[in-house]
Amino acid sequence: MIVAYAILLVGIGTVVFHFVSPWWWTPIASNWGFIDDVIIITFWVTGVVFVAVVLFMAYCVYRFRYKEGQRAEYNPESKKLEIWLSVLTSVGVAIMLAPGLWAWDEFVTVPEGTAEFEVLGQQWSWMYRFPGKDGKLGKSSTKLIDDDNPFGLDPKDPNGQDDVLIEDSELHLPLNKPVKVLLRSVDVLHDFYVPELRAKMDMVPGAVTYLWFEPIRVGTFDILCFELCGTGHYDMRGSLVIEEADAFNEWFEAQSTFAETLARISPEGEIEHKIAANAAENSF
């Protein structure tokens, strides 16, 4: 008896907790609301099954509890029932899977003409790089990294000269402009995640990964590293400021380019300052 009530209580308690708990999504700030919707769908499908299973168990424990001399029913299997259950479960799976795959397709397919920028992770800080007027990021190599060239950019790549380098953990992005984030790491695995954006991806040394999103809300958000990357993992933070285009441009103009940093290092050195004649429309 007590056991049946306890099971009932656990089932009901779980549902009640779900609805009254103060802990839920951090309000979203990107275009990935659809992911949240898929979660809600999943909650309904699985929640119904969970409640059904628990209630059924509670009933069985109450109704068929031990009585001396009583015999259980002998009825080893029922094909019909099992087929029905398989079909229903498969339908449940399909209802969850279809929107999930659709959302994934959106997630990995970056729309044409999306502006790119790069996030560079290293133990245990963040840096960012924007393409200059030409809209193109220069090539890089971890081997080229040194104090004067923390991004490891190729000085010979003309695309890289006007790249805007931000050696600071604060990142600014303009509102309502889709961006593709290229993720690069120089040492170990890291992961770029802003909970409000819902999009995350690991950064893998020796490769470049990506994600994309469109900021839809102004604000300042935490950037966290979400892949265990050593002792300082928990302390690898940054901040993301999403602001109106004007404010963003003001911030952006104040940053220096690769060529400028090179020039600062060797003022007398010849630096070819190539700016693409027609700036691509996908630049910042």
Add this chain to the structure above:
Amino acid sequence: MAIVDSPVVQDIPAAEVPDPNEDLYHAKSWVTKYLFCQDAKVIAIQYSCTALGIGLLGLVLSWVMRLQLGFPEVFSFIEPAHYYQFITMHGMIMVIYLLTALFLGGFGNYLIPLMLGARDMVFPYVNMLSYWVYLLAVLVLIASFFVPGGPTGAGWTLYPPQAILSGTPGSDGGIILMLVSLSLFIVGFTMGGLNYVVTVLQARTRGMTLMRMPLTIWGIFTATVHALLAFPALFVGAIMMTLDRLLETSFFMPVISEMGEILSYEGGSPLLFQHLFWFFGHPEVYIVALPAFGIVSDLLSVHARRHVFGYRMMVWAIVIIGALSFIVWAHHMYVSGMNPWFGFFFATTTLIIAVPTALKVYNWTLTLWRANIRLTLPMLFGLAFIITFVNGGITGLFLGNVAIDVPLSDTLFVVAHFHMVMGIAPILVVFGAIYHWYPLMTGRMLDEGLGKFHFWVTFLGSYIIYLPMHYLGFIGVPRRYFEMGETTFIPESAQDLNAFMTIVTLIVGFAQLVFLYNLITSRKNGVEAGPNPWKATSLEWQTAKTPPEHGNFGKTLPVVYRWAYAYGLPNAAQDFVPQNLPPELVATHVGNQVPDTDGES
């Protein structure tokens, strides 16, 4: 229904092989009888005690971790590096050295020969070696706590490059000992695993067809096959990582600039390790789950006094889950930066696995339908398993559905998922199984009162630890964070919840000590169990003596006439019919055991 219907017994075919092990090897001295013993039952107990012992260490580590999470900055002796070493060791110990060893080395060794009507494993000597190599692996693991730099803090997933670079704690000696210990574990396990598999396939008694085996054996058997095929990937990964660490080869290591210094590596692929690890890792979680599936089916059936519902479906589900779990591994890597195309493939296979699993859940509950349920301790643990497993399995569906995993991956939601489905559900089965088979192993019952206390505290306690943890995951609280520090998105109340979880953890932990006390004292003081106290049908309860002696059965091996679930047969004299009760006696026989297996008679 033909296969399972027992009143109409098909002919028991004549013996193809006469009792192949009747000339058993008999130990000559104390050392070979109790220490270097080749009897599977003794090896089983050695395995179990070692596994529970090291599990206790894993448990203590979890308390320390929880103290840090619940009350950051209070325990100043816990430094970030320590914290990472603790979670790594906690995860690794629990998954591999406790659960894998306990289910396969412990329960497998004890139950396979007994439940199949064999006298021992097929290669007792290799079986014995298996335990000693396992012990060595455990010792090496423990040794890593004492080397300079301490044990590795790379997370139980041991991802390179970080695992072997200096930014991670324990990258000097710790990681190497970890890899060595894992390799030893694999070697030792392989020796045992070959025994379990061959015993199941080739050493069953007469009448024991595969489709009459108790589900316990099916679970352990499939898990062992899994392990034999999945551990190689980890083994290879471990070797390559050892080479990367010691010889500076570049299997997993691309060009790396660590703290401003360019290392000598070039061109390797960190993702390769992740694939190898999860090609092992996902089957591994089922290695932990399948024996639990099997055992819980038997616990539910025996104590509900009813047959398992849909036995054949249960068997096929185990086999299908087993097969599928070799092609779902990359669901742990949705956000690892792998080829994006893989997401579609792995999400689909992952969710398909839910269908056979769901059928198992349905069949467990349907076993309770119109049963005659005795709320004994094993039954309680069985019921609790179903609830926690469904809860944890369902959250697996969130994670498996690739797009949803994007925000949830590496949050506490994942931690909650796998504790519910692995850290609680199978652990509950372990407890249920111990309460169930302790009388067979020792001849005495465990104390019921202490057991009830243990059950309620453990079940309700761990449920309320992990249920709310999912919601912290939704907020976006990351896993493997030493402390959260200042954030803009985590409310104050989250920290209160963390403190609450820590306190409950300590209470649950206390209950485990009560269990340990029960385990030790009942050996002397427990109520005498007598033969077959639970009135079960399977062969392990039909031995001449309780606990069974070397050679398990009397002069002749039992002959099996039916499946292991003949409970509540309408025309039988009592509500259970042992597997080896000759058909002509079904209507008349009363008693816990079948008469003529009583050894010397």
Add this chain to the structure above:
Amino acid sequence: MTEAHVEGQQHPLGVYIKVWAWLFVLSAFSYMVDYYDVQGYLRWTLILIFMILKAGLIIAIFMHMAWERLALVYAVGVPVLAVLVFTFLMTHEADYTFDTRGTFFVESAP
């Protein structure tokens, strides 16, 4: 060759000698592929064909698989598919890595 099933696996020596000879020949062929410097798809196809033939002969005759009951053959053969799936997927993974490297990185020493 089924008549000789009296005690374990006994087969006339002739089969073994023939297979042995074939293994020599096939090995020689695959060596020739390299010796005559065949390149491109033809090379890979030839290597694979000779490899599969050799492996097949060893498994079937030397390891007696051809005479075993199918129960054993399947039990050993089917799980190997998992490795093949793994390998297949890893070709795509490696290609993908290679592509990102080519796109974003320069190959240059400091």
Add this chain to the structure above:
Amino acid sequence: MSESTPGAIMRPDGVEGVIADWSSDQRAFKKVPWGKAMMWIFLLSDTFIFGCFLLSYMTVRMSTTVPWPPVSDIFALSLGGEPIPLILIAIMTFVLITSSGTMVLAVNYGYRRDRAKTVLYLIITAIFGATFVGMQAFEWTKLIMDGVRPWGNPFGAAQFGSSFFMITGFHGFHVSVGVLFLILIARKVWKGEFDNETRGFFTSQKGRYEIVETLGLYWHFVDLVWVFIFAFFYLW
């Protein structure tokens, strides 16, 4: 090839036979002794190990942007002035195949209870095996002298050396273990331990001629793995 043993039922063949065997009692692999069943399952597990080694090698080779060294030139050997590509490897391949051939003869004579010939062929197999390992050692030495190291080499991608040493090393280890067991078993056969079923010193299980076949399986497997290594590492 339905076969009948006294007292056993007729067993169907083909796929039906699979079902019949798997649903029978006592044993799923009919007439397969425990040792042989164990060896097959072990080899399956070992296949996964070598499979993982080879696919790891494939992955690193395909993902590095550094060109792969010219394998066939590196393994060339000058015989009489002219460098002949891969010649040593070719010889090693032939040695291993030959040993496989002698092994199969040993198994055969074992079943015929021909003690002397069994021992003879076991020993010959062991000698070929040892020769193979010796040539492997020579190969390693040569490569090391050419400057190939696990962590790098002058010819191209570093993964060439690491994969080479790791894979051939692991294979060579298998061969060496095999040679040891060949000698051990040859000794047992010679002493007649399989004829009078002497119990093993450690295992205390009876000696039987099946053990020769079990060992044979292992040895052929080692040869089999070499077929793949030859194709994928040396020729590809």
